[in-house]
Amino acid sequence: MKHLDEYRDAETAHRLAAAIHNEAADSGRRYRLMEFCGGHTHAIFRYGIEDLLPSNIEMVHGPGCPVCVLPTGRLDMAIRLAKRDGVILASYADMLRVPGSKGQSLMKARADGADIRMVYSTLDAVKLAEANPQREVIFFAIGFETTTPPTALAIETAAKKGLTNFSVFCNHVLTPSAIAAILEAPAVRELGTVEIDGFLGPAHVSVVIGSQPYEFFAEEYRKPVAISGFEPIDILQSILMLVRQLNEGRAEVENQYIRAVTRDGNVRAKQAVSRVFELRRDFEWRGLGHIPYSALRLKDEFAAFDAERRFDEPYIPSEGIKACECPAILRGAKKPTDCRLFGRACTPETPLGSCMVSSEGACAAYYTYGRMREPAQ
Amino acid sequence: MNIAPRTSRLSTRRLDLVAGRVDLTHGAGGRAMQQLIEEIFRPAFDNPILARGNDQAAFDVAAGRMVMSTDCFVVSPLFFPGGDIGSLAVHGTVNDVAMSGARPLYLSAGFVIEEGFPLADLQRIAISMGEAARAAGVAVVTGDTKVVERGKADRLFVNTAGIGVVPTGVEISGDRARPGDAILISGTMGDHGVAIMAHRAGLEFETTIVSDSASLNGLVADMVAAVPTIRVLRDPTRGGLAATLNEICHQSGVGMRLDEAAIPIKPEVLGACELLGLDALNVANEGKLIAVVPAAEAARLLTVMRAHPLGRDATMIGDIIADPSRFVRMATRIGGERIVDWLAGEQLPRIC
Ligand code: SF4
Numbered sequence: 001m002k003h004l005d006e007y008r009d010a011e012t013a014h015r016l017a018a019a020i021h022n023e024a025a026d027s028g029r030r031y032r033l034m035e036f037c038g039g040h041t042h043a044i045f046r047y048g049i050e051d052l053l054p055s056n057i058e059m060v061h062g063p064g065c066p067v068c069v070l071p072t073g074r075l076d077m078a079i080r081l082a083k084r085d086g087v088i089l090a091s092y093a094d095m096l097r098v099p100g101s102k103g104q105s106l107m108k109a110r111a112d113g114a115d116i117r118m119v120y121s122t123l124d125a126v127k128l129a130e131a132n133p134q135r136e137v138i139f140f141a142i143g144f145e146t147t148t149p150p151t152a153l154a155i156e157t158a159a160k161k162g163l164t165n166f167s168v169f170c171n172h173v174l175t176p177s178a179i180a181a182i183l184e185a186p187a188v189r190e191l192g193t194v195e196i197d198g199f200l201g202p203a204h205v206s207v208v209i210g211s212q213p214y215e216f217f218a219e220e221y222r223k224p225v226a227i228s229g230f231e232p233i234d235i236l237q238s239i240l241m242l243v244r245q246l247n248e249g250r251a252e253v254e255n256q257y258i259r260a261v262t263r264d265g266n267v268r269a270k271q272a273v274s275r276v277f278e279l280r281r282d283f284e285w286r287g288l289g290h291i292p293y294s295a296l297r298l299k300d301e302f303a304a305f306d307a308e309r310r311f312d313e314p315y316i317p318s319e320g321i322k323a324c325e326c327p328a329i330l331r332g333a334k335k336p337t338d339c340r341l342f343g344r345a346c347t348p349e350t351p352l353g354s355c356m357v358s359s360e361g362a363c364a365a366y367y368t369y370g371r372m373r374e375p376a377q
Numbered sequence: 378m379n380i381a382p383r384t385s386r387l388s389t390r391r392l393d394l395v396a397g398r399v400d401l402t403h404g405a406g407g408r409a410m411q412q413l414i415e416e417i418f419r420p421a422f423d424n425p426i427l428a429r430g431n432d433q434a435a436f437d438v439a440a441g442r443m444v445m446s447t448d449c450f451v452v453s454p455l456f457f458p459g460g461d462i463g464s465l466a467v468h469g470t471v472n473d474v475a476m477s478g479a480r481p482l483y484l485s486a487g488f489v490i491e492e493g494f495p496l497a498d499l500q501r502i503a504i505s506m507g508e509a510a511r512a513a514g515v516a517v518v519t520g521d522t523k524v525v526e527r528g529k530a531d532r533l534f535v536n537t538a539g540i541g542v543v544p545t546g547v548e549i550s551g552d553r554a555r556p557g558d559a560i561l562i563s564g565t566m567g568d569h570g571v572a573i574m575a576h577r578a579g580l581e582f583e584t585t586i587v588s589d590s591a592s593l594n595g596l597v598a599d600m601v602a603a604v605p606t607i608r609v610l611r612d613p614t615r616g617g618l619a620a621t622l623n624e625i626c627h628q629s630g631v632g633m634r635l636d637e638a639a640i641p642i643k644p645e646v647l648g649a650c651e652l653l654g655l656d657a658l659n660v661a662n663e664g665k666l667i668a669v670v671p672a673a674e675a676a677r678l679l680t681v682m683r684a685h686p687l688g689r690d691a692t693m694i695g696d697i698i699a700d701p702s703r704f705v706r707m708a709t710r711i712g713g714e715r716i717v718d719w720l721a722g723e724q725l726p727r728i729c
Contacts, residue, residue: 010638013711046656048713232711348721359654369715372704 009233016236017052024243025054032058032195033242034332036179037144037202038065038360039230045369047232057239060196061365063178063330066142067094067358069285070171072318075100078140078169081313082106082114088132089169090125091140093118098354101318122147122154122168129158129166138307142171145208148296149269152276155298155305169307170297173283175205176213177294181285182331183221196332198224198242200235203257210265214253222251229257276302284317286354287330324353329362336363337374343367392416397496404490404524413522417496421503422486422510422517434518436483439542446473447538453727455498455533458572459588460663462535463506465729468592468663469614470539471513475594476610476666478549478601479541484510486520487536492527502533513592515539541594546605553608554629558697559675561668563596563682564589564690566618567646570660573728574653586645591664596685600668603681609669612662614729619658619717621667622705632700635707635717639694659720661728669697 024031035041041061044050050059063069079100082089089106096107096116110116115135119125122139129137141151151168158166179199201214206227214225224245228238238256245252255261276299283295298306307313320326324346325339336342336355346352348364355361392412402409419427426434450466460468467484474481486506490499510517543549568589575586593612600607609629613621618640622633642657650657664687670678675693682688695707705717 010710010712017712046709046715047711048709048715049711051713052711232709236711364721368718368721372702372706372714372716 012233013052013236016233016240020052020057020236020240020243021054023240023247024057027056027247029246030056030058030197031243031246032060032197033200033239034060034062034182034196034198035200035235036062036064036175037200037205038068038358038362038365039202039204040064040200040228040235041362042360042365042369043230043232043235045365049232049235052236053239057243060332061329061335061362062332063182063285063287064144064175064202065330065355065358065360065362066144066147066171066173067098068326068330068354068361069173069178069287070098070142070354071284071286072099072101072320073284073316074171075106076104076318077308077313077315079104079106079109081138081169081307081311082109082116084136084311086134087136087138088115088117088128089138089140090117090119090128092120092142094358095140095142097351098357099320099352122151123157126154126158126163126166129163130161133165135165137166139166139168140171141168144173144175144202144205146204148172148273148277149208149266152272155276155302156272158305159302164304167305167307167310168298170277172277172296173285174294174296175202175209176216177291178285178288179217181288181291181294183217183223196223197246198226200238200242201225201227203227203229203234203261206255206257206261206265208266208269210263211253211255211261212263212265218251218253224251225253227253227255227257227261229259285330286320287327320354321352326353326355326363329355336366339363343371343374392496394496394500399490399492399494399496399499399524401492401524401526404522410522417500417503418520418522421500421507422520423507424516424518426483426516426518434483434485436518441545442543443540444474444477444479444543445538445540446470447536448473450535450537450729451531451727452573452729453531454573454576455502457576457588458586459569460590461502461505462533463502463504464509465590465663466535466537467506467509467513467515468590469729470537471515471592471594472612472663472666474539474541475592475597476549476612477541477543478547478597478607478610479543480598481513481515481539481541481594483518484515484537484539486517488520488522489530489534490522490524491530491532492524494532499533509592513594544601544605547601547607549607549610551609551611551625551628554625554631554669554697555608556631556697556699557672558608558669559672559693560622560633560635560695560697561670561675561679561682561691561693562613562618562640563593563666563668563688564664565641565643565646566613566662566665567642567650567657567660569663570617570728571646571649571657575649586643586649589662589664591687593664593666593687596666596682596687599681599685600678604670604674604678606674607668607670607678609667611667613665613667614661614663616720617657617659617661618667619656619705620719622717623703623719625667625669626700626703626705629697630703632698632703633695633705634698635695635705637707637710639692641690641692656720658717663729672696
């Protein structure tokens with residue numbers, strides 16, 4: 001495990017921070033850099049990375065938190081599925097406390113008697129189905145491209161095993177679509193966004209999809225992208241890359257995470273995904289609204305494993321709590337501390353919005369690691 | 378209900394300690410229960426107070442302040458690298474008593490056993506408890522056993538309670554931390570929780586991490602003898618270092634400033650936490666302590682701690698500051714700052 005120390009090494013961090021100051025501090029411009037992924041947001045707060053940056057570099061938190069972007073209506077669907085007779089809903093722990101409509105949550109449904117089990121992987125859910133042949137096991141699948149291949153493989157495994165009591169409630173969404181939505185979609189513009197000068201792309205997503213999908217943004221919108229790992233040194237190095245590109249007027253996709261990311265990604269994982277999934281015409285995101293072709297659904301040949309079709313469960317859109325600023329936060333337009341519920345009515349113990357629940361949510365990161373930055377109230 | 382036999386010979390056929398299982402008669406208060414006690418618990422805990430066979434333990438107490446504590450143990454798995462539910466139940470309560478600066482004297486032990494539990498495992502756990510108690514210099518002097526139907530408990534739950542005496546002049550309490558005091562810890566963080574999680578079904582990965590489960594009363598005795606002005610002692614169990622430091626801040630109405638680079642964490646533990654998405658500072662310990670002490674005494678206390686086998690890696694990790702918000706702040710390894718918070722939401726269940 002030596003590598004962990006290596007990438008957290010304080011000296012390297014200070015060297016990178018000095019280089020960033022050198023390049024950025026006197027350039028007379030601002031750098032608004034969006035870290036797309038909630039994992040990056042957490043790393044930035046957990047390691048106190050902002051303390052090492054000059055004041056003209058602003059990190060804007062993006063929508064890359066699968067729990068956060070799931071609209072309330074989809075969560076309501078999961079709750080309704082879980083309450084059906086004979087159903088076991090298998091879910092990641094993060095989802096259980098997300099508030100749904102009318103004060104509902106999976107946690108409350110569970111207390112009311114719904115059989116909801118926490119699992120760590122899709123394959124755990126397949127095992128659950130094998131162990132409970134009399135029950136319908138539904139896996140509540142969420143996530144960006146990192147979690148999609150395991151779900152695809154689990155569905156193929158279930159098909160191979162001839163399991164007839166396993167299905168997936170699919171909420172897999174796509175990173176490039178979300179970035180495009182932030183950059184261009186008129187609907188999102190109307191909702192209000194911020195100008196963003198460059199993007200920090202999540203390395204684990206690019207391990208699967210490669211760096212190639214970002215080339216379009218870089219070219220079309222003249223926004224530099226740095227694909228970044230999750231250790232503090234990775235993030236500082238990527239910020240330096242973006243600052244240099246902006247100073248030199250370049251807009252390219254640069255790969256900081258050469259230790260695992262290639263231009264084309266993981267071909268076998270991508271093949272597994274395209275065997276099982278196809279693009280959805282439309283998917284609603286919390287904060288970003290309806291984005292065409294921004295999510296996946298199961299192909300017709302796997303319809304038997306698609307919980308939405310199997311149980312004929314309709315999507316009923318629903319608004320979350322009015323005062324909750326999650327939607328604006330997910331667009332990068334507001335910060336958690338702009339929400340008047342932050343740290344008062346809304347804390348990790350009593351979350352009112354998804355951004356406070358998820359271990360990748362911006363509100364949770366601010367509260368857990370950064371609330372001392374707030375002037376005392 | 379006592380766990381010592383009232384009569385000497387109750388059954389001619391001894392318990393099958395190889396393949397036998399606990400059944401409902403073992404908790405029914407009859408002969409089968411007496412046999413369980415006589416053949417498993419009494420030899421394991423063997424001591425003169427228990428041997429008198431009363432429903433309660435009677436003993437003389439020294440003059441002065443006594444402390445009492447109790448804890449339930451539901452850890453799963455029952456046997457884990459570095460210990461088992463029996464040794465853990467002794468260490469946990471001995472440590473809770475010792476964190477007042479007290480010398481722990483006596484323990485009670487209660488067992489809730491699920492029907493069908495292997496007698497061999499029960500014996501192994503009882504022996505482990507007895508050994509842990511002897512090693513800590515305490516005696517299990519009274520106890521109770523209940524058997525519940527299959528499915529009404531998960532194999533075995535243990536409760537222990539303990540009492541001890543506080544040496545005169547020692548006044549240790551979570552509300553006594555003052556700005557300027559130093560914060561010391563006795564060793565590496567996160568070992569117990571990670572050892573347990575590594576052995577959990579579904580979370581299995583290769584690791585050499587063993588639980589740090591141990592009785593800390595020996596270390597505490599040395600510390601208190603050398604530096605009686607210690608203000609706070611706490612063992613960072615559930616919720617880890619982060620939760621315990623936050624508790625102290627709230628009790629004392631102060632803040633803390635820590636140095637991340639000073640907090641010792643084994644590389645294996647750090648790696649496992651990375652895989653599991655955990656922060657080692659939130660992970661439980663069962664053989665470590667935190668001490669808050671006036672700064673002037675910190676160096677001397679550290680020397681005393683390091684001289685004890687359970688304090689070899691003792692180190693100073695930060696100091697107490699005045700802070701109405703009662704934040705635990707930490708300078709990160711790379712030179713930033715963050716809060717060290719209680720862990721919200723689902724902690725990994727049943728680690729102790
Ligand atoms: S603090 Fe709570 S209510 Fe406010 S935006 Fe964040 S999650 Fe929503």
